[in-house]
Amino acid sequence: MTTSGNGSAGGTPLDIVKTRSLRPREAASVMLLDRSQDCVRVLVGRRHKAHVFMPDLHVFPGGRRDRDDHRLAFDGDMHPAVLERLKMAYRHAASESRLRAIALAALRELHEEASIAVGSKSFGNTLLPFLPDLTNLRYMARAITPPGHPRRFDTHFFALFTDEAGVDPRDIRDSRELEDLRWIDVNDVSQVRLPDITGIILADLRASLQSDASLPFGRPVPFYYTRHGRFVRDLL
Template structure:
């Protein structure tokens, strides 16, 4: 029997198709103190509307106040320039920088990891001045149309030794649970979104090409056009 669609279903479908992506950022925290490079991932809470119960890198949407956060050191000029000009629209320095600040804020909120100098004077939501200097801009991905929530996510990479982070000190949160280090060279045994698998493959390729992940590198942009998954270099 053919199912009947209600008017409400059609309205929901139309709204989902026109949802505009929201700026977001994600941080791939890398531990290279060993034979293989590992990346920190955690499971999104089952109550999440967007991608529940899958393993992802710490991250989330850019908040309105992120551009007002103080910071200890700025982005590498190449990274800032790429964030500002990629994708056909020019961003201000403050808005581009806010993407990186959002990534480090989310890393702190979701995993308890502070990247920067302690600062009691820093305004909430982070009690430190973020250090942006060692962030590499690795990829950008836009959620395809048709989802109830869409994000325009910038992915950053950061080595724990460069950031002065103890890789044994992290905390689960309500947002991200079962945090664990995943070997970049091995297909994860945990459930991950398709786009996360693509970004992981890019990360492995970048490390194979140059283990230092230099800032001066092309950044892939992943979008969907007319139902086709498209990769372009920014």
């Protein structure tokens, strides 16, 4: 299914001045969800005002996939249904190692930006102080930043429940990348300024939670991008 309309995967209107198109870089982001209270809350943090991309806006923890992410040791693999949906995101065949590296990047960034380690402690010669556990990640969305932005990313968004991951919602700490880390009600985001695409993906999350609060692993995944200047929503 494809729908078109106004919007932006980069947080600004689509009628921005066109510049040399940059190739999007693969990235990953985590919607960490706390359902221990009456409402479901999601973790967001504010990007520093000096950042070139999305300055002074609240976003989910995340960042680009690094060259060495495929080398990260891990302690629990992705659900098969999540892996299959990730494969559907690529027109050409992508190796499982590359797809797994996207999910590993999501958990690495969560640790770097919010001091949250999802997985078991590492005592060997590894690139992280923990062994990431990909078991409970849900693949929720994909979005490509439109041409014309100073940075472009092909971002894969995952959801993760704190209780399934063994995460204490109180154990979050600001970093150089994200300030003002906070939990916000997914049904009331009025207290923070969000990029357009973040608001859109949160709306999808709300609809998914209302349909099935467990967020089944094999659910269809919305894919947002621009085609001939139009904002498009496909399903993977």
